[in-house]
Amino acid sequence: MATYNADMATEERVTYCRICEPLCGLVATVDDGRLVRLRPDDRHPLSRGFACPKGIAMTDVQNDPDRVLRPLRRRTDGSGFEPVSWDDALDDIGRRLRRILRDHGGPAVGWYFGNPGAFSYSHALWLQGFMTAVGSPNLFTAGSQDINNRFVASRLLYGSLTRVPIPDLARTEFLLVVGANPLVSHGSAVSAPRIRDQLRAITRRGGRVVVIDPRRSETARAFEHVAVRPDGDAWLLLSLLHVIFAEGLEDTAAIARQARGLDALRAAAAAHPPERTEDRTGVPAEVARRLARDLAGATSAAVYGRTGSCLGRHGTLVAYLLDALNIVTGNLDRPGGAVFGSSPLGIERLADRFGLASYAKRRSRVGGLPDVLGSFPAALMAKEITTPGPGRVRALFVSAGNPVVSVPDGDELSAALTELELFVSIDLYVNDTNRHADYVLPAATFLEREDLPVANLGLFATPFAQFTEPVLRPYGEARQEWQIIDAIARRAGLLPFVPRPLSRILRRVPSPSPVFLLDLAIRLGPGGDLFGLRRRGLSLRALRRRPHGVVLGEHVRTGVLTEVVRHRDRRVRLDPPEIVAELGRLGTNEEDPAYPLRLIGLRELRSQNSWMHNSATLMRGGRTHTARVHPADAAEHGLTDGRMCRITSPYGAIELPVTVTDEVMPGTVAVPHGWGHQGGGWRRANRAGGANVNLLTSSDPADLERLAGMAHLNGVPIRLGLPGLRS
Numbered sequence: 001m002a003t004y005n006a007d008m009a010t011e012e013r014v015t016y017c018r019i020c021e022p023l024c025g026l027v028a029t030v031d032d033g034r035l036v037r038l039r040p041d042d043r044h045p046l047s048r049g050f051a052c053p054k055g056i057a058m059t060d061v062q063n064d065p066d067r068v069l070r071p072l073r074r075r076t077d078g079s080g081f082e083p084v085s086w087d088d089a090l091d092d093i094g095r096r097l098r099r100i101l102r103d104h105g106g107p108a109v110g111w112y113f114g115n116p117g118a119f120s121y122s123h124a125l126w127l128q129g130f131m132t133a134v135g136s137p138n139l140f141t142a143g144s145q146d147i148n149n150r151f152v153a154s155r156l157l158y159g160s161l162t163r164v165p166i167p168d169l170a171r172t173e174f175l176l177v178v179g180a181n182p183l184v185s186h187g188s189a190v191s192a193p194r195i196r197d198q199l200r201a202i203t204r205r206g207g208r209v210v211v212i213d214p215r216r217s218e219t220a221r222a223f224e225h226v227a228v229r230p231d232g233d234a235w236l237l238l239s240l241l242h243v244i245f246a247e248g249l250e251d252t253a254a255i256a257r258q259a260r261g262l263d264a265l266r267a268a269a270a271a272h273p274p275e276r277t278e279d280r281t282g283v284p285a286e287v288a289r290r291l292a293r294d295l296a297g298a299t300s301a302a303v304y305g306r307t308g309s310c311l312g313r314h315g316t317l318v319a320y321l322l323d324a325l326n327i328v329t330g331n332l333d334r335p336g337g338a339v340f341g342s343s344p345l346g347i348e349r350l351a352d353r354f355g356l357a358s359y360a361k362r363r364s365r366v367g368g369l370p371d372v373l374g375s376f377p378a379a380l381m382a383k384e385i386t387t388p389g390p391g392r393v394r395a396l397f398v399s400a401g402n403p404v405v406s407v408p409d410g411d412e413l414s415a416a417l418t419e420l421e422l423f424v425s426i427d428l429y430v431n432d433t434n435r436h437a438d439y440v441l442p443a444a445t446f447l448e449r450e451d452l453p454v455a456n457l458g459l460f461a462t463p464f465a466q467f468t469e470p471v472l473r474p475y476g477e478a479r480q481e482w483q484i485i486d487a488i489a490r491r492a493g494l495l496p497f498v499p500r501p502l503s504r505i506l507r508r509v510p511s512p513s514p515v516f517l518l519d520l521a522i523r524l525g526p527g528g529d530l531f532g533l534r535r536r537g538l539s540l541r542a543l544r545r546r547p548h549g550v551v552l553g554e555h556v557r558t559g560v561l562t563e564v565v566r567h568r569d570r571r572v573r574l575d576p577p578e579i580v581a582e583l584g585r586l587g588t589n590e591e592d593p594a595y596p597l598r599l600i601g602l603r604e605l606r607s608q609n610s611w612m613h614n615s616a617t618l619m620r621g622g623r624t625h626t627a628r629v630h631p632a633d634a635a636e637h638g639l640t641d642g643r644m645c646r647i648t649s650p651y652g653a654i655e656l657p658v659t660v661t662d663e664v665m666p667g668t669v670a671v672p673h674g675w676g677h678q679g680g681g682w683r684r685a686n687r688a689g690g691a692n693v694n695l696l697t698s699s700d701p702a703d704l705e706r707l708a709g710m711a712h713l714n715g716v717p718i719r720l721g722l723p724g725l726r727s
């Protein structure tokens with residue numbers, strides 16, 4: 001609700017941040033249609049006056065002189081972009097799209113949907129509508145560099161792709177964090193504002209937080225740290241299970257009640273005593289044994305993993321093992337354990353019904369990898385563009401994404417993008433990817449659109465919902481993605497959500513507005529008011545009356561496993577054949593002695609993947625992109641703090657300065673992704689320097705994780721050397 005200052009032109013408007021997953025409450029000061037500042041919302045029931053530097057610095061992005069505010073068209077002589085009218089841009093895109101569809105069919109059209117898109121329900125919805133209308137399977141998302149393995153593990157364990165267990169932070173006595181750094185990332189695959197306070201509360205009430213990470217991360221430093229070798233998690237988790245079974249610490253009653261197929265897990269664990277996995281994990285057997293006993297003995301415990309557990313060679317297996325630990329210790333679906341949130345919209349049910357939660361329904365043309373949630377691995381995009389034959393991608397749309405720096409082998413992708421017949425991007429900036437585009441269409445920021453965090457509703461550690469109106473009218477000629485997608489579709493003779501053959505008949509039917517559909521979904525959902533039939537149920541109107549958001553329950557409901565599990569017997573499956581096969585493949589990768597070190601990622605408090613490096617506030621203090629190298633490794637390679645080094649993998653090489661620090665374990669080098677900008681329109685970002693770490697990672701289909709097509713971004717084999725030397 002707007003509160004008016006003495007100066008009537010200046011207004012404060014309540015909203016929430018959509019940069020990362022806690023979705024902290026913000027208050028925007030708006031003067032005459034311009035954003036003056038953002039501050040944390042004291043009255044948000046969960047974030048209660050907290051916002052991180054990125055959220056506040058969104059002001060810089062909103063008001064950035066480098067922001068794209070008019071449609072841009074590539075000049076015919078290739079010398080950059082020129083502004084065009086919306087009508088000219090849409091007409092030309094529509095015409096070219098129509099021709100490509102006519103000559104080559106739907107699969108010739110691809111789409112890459114980047115991370116910020118997941119924070120806009122209307123963008124995500126209209127994208128689905130567009131792909132349905134086009135009839136193309138060639139959807140790519142940031143998910144294959146992020147979390148698709150987690151979904152696949154849920155599909156195999158529970159029969160439901162979209163149900164992801166979250167740690168019951170408010171009640172747990174033991175939180176085991178595997179490959180996540182919530183003190184910097186602010187929590188992912190769990191929406192928990194003020195997560196630092198939530199973790200502190202665990203130790204304050206006598207509980208423990210143990211962090212398994214190759215780097216003594218900010219979270220590891222604040223709590224207990226167990227250093228693991230990059231990509232050693234599968235072996236470590238198997239060893240924890242080994243100890244639990246060998247010492248009879250498992251919760252037999254819970255297992256019998258909830259699961260079947262235990263024998264396969266038992267057999268796999270039996271083969272991995274901690275003494276035998278020490279080499280792989282770097283974790284002394286005694287430490288693993290103690291950890292297993294403590295975990296099993298805790299009054300309640302939650303095992304939680306995030307990107308560090310997803311981006312190795314065995315992501316799906318690791319996600320399975322994380323849940324297996326929860327199950328075997330009796331901690332799944334119970335207070336203080338790993339619990340299943342649910343969306344008041346019943347998104348899981350809707351996704352099932354509309355076939356959006358598909359897995360392995362299709363195989364990619366290149367590499368034959370399975371689809372996850374209807375999308376193929378983004379690492380394959382370049383080859384899908386360059387490989388001749390039916391189904392070749394000739395038109396590509398990229399919305400809210402920068403895959404040249406976020407997916408493996410950016411150079412290969414950059415080159416492939418120039419072969420497209422049509423390349424259109426919808427973004428706030430000219431970035432490292434869309435600088436190759438035919439058109440860059442200006443997107444509205446999250447402050448310029450209404451929203452409900454549809455994708456995160458089932459992940460709130462405290463059930464919560466918040467609807468926000470736009471707090472600003474779009475600057476310049478920016479438009480919301482759904483409007484742009486709708487317009488492109490119509491100019492190409494398509495109707496969003498309607499398969500092509502039908503679109504000709506229904507063409508004159510106007511699209512419903514997303515907010516109308518949202519209200520329907522809310523009211524008809526399991527938490528909805530059913531148009532008055534359910535008293536105190538949700539509706540858009542009810543949410544609008546509570547602009548700071550609504551807490552929907554003190555805790556996530558437990559005892560819901562039989563609703564979550566879709567297998568016919570309602571039991572968790574511990575022996576899916578896909579997982580058993582993965583267990584058999586463990587350790588079969590050949591090690592190349594030419595690349596003795598391992599590369600891992602790193603997130604920084606004042607970066608957001610690749611896209612906030614143009615903010616003056618966030619870049620203050622002359623930030624630079626560096627490789628974190630252990631003193632022993634630095635000494636061995638003649639590297640000192642601040643000196644340039646060359647990192648070489650089997651796939652590429654980059655050069656950047658070294659930070660010598662014992663926060664990484666010996667043999668491990670940590671480099672943040674999202675740097676090394678060049679050629680885009682974000683001038684400060686271009687000047688920030690650094691290198692694209694994903695030049696070191698592989699887009700070869702054989703290198704992608706088999707079950708979910710995950711890119712291998714953590715634990716990449718590398719060697720160190722001095723710059724300029726082809727060492």
Ligand SMILES: Nc1nc2c(c(=O)[nH]1)N[C@H]1C(S)=C(S)[C@@H](COP(=O)(O)OP(=O)(O)OC[C@H]3O[C@@H](n4cnc5c(=O)[nH]c(N)nc54)[C@H](O)[C@@H]3O)O[C@H]1N2
Binds near residue numbers: 184215228309
């Ligand atoms: N400030 C900031 N916040 C962000 C983002 C950002 O860029 N900046 N990005 C957002 C996004 S898109 C996401 S997906 C989330 C991610 O959220 P998190 O996963 O919590 O974020 P990271 O900081 O990448 O934490 C991953 C941790 O895994 C460790 N790790 C690397 N390899 C391994 C391994 O093999 N095994 C184990 N056990 N650990 C390993 C890393 O050292 C790192 O500490 O963060 C979100 N929040």
Ligand SMILES: Nc1nc2c(c(=O)[nH]1)N[C@H]1C(S)=C(S)[C@@H](COP(=O)(O)OP(=O)(O)OC[C@H]3O[C@@H](n4cnc5c(=O)[nH]c(N)nc54)[C@H](O)[C@@H]3O)O[C@H]1N2
Binds near residue numbers: 116610713
């Ligand atoms: N090596 C390595 N690589 C990684 C990771 C890693 O840990 N290590 N992490 C991976 C992960 S988890 C992720 S999520 C990906 C992210 O990968 P991407 O999603 O491909 O890239 P981002 O850097 O998030 O860039 C997002 C783009 O969206 C634009 N944008 C921001 N807000 C909006 C909006 O509201 N609308 C529109 N239309 N555009 C907007 C920004 O300007 C920017 O150009 O990176 C992945 N890549």
Ligand code: SF4
Binds near residue numbers: 017018053055056
């Ligand atoms: S933690 Fe994430 S959601 Fe909260 S203010 Fe920062 S960027 Fe925004």
Ligand SMILES: [Mo]
Binds near residue numbers: 115142146
């Ligand atoms: Mo992500």
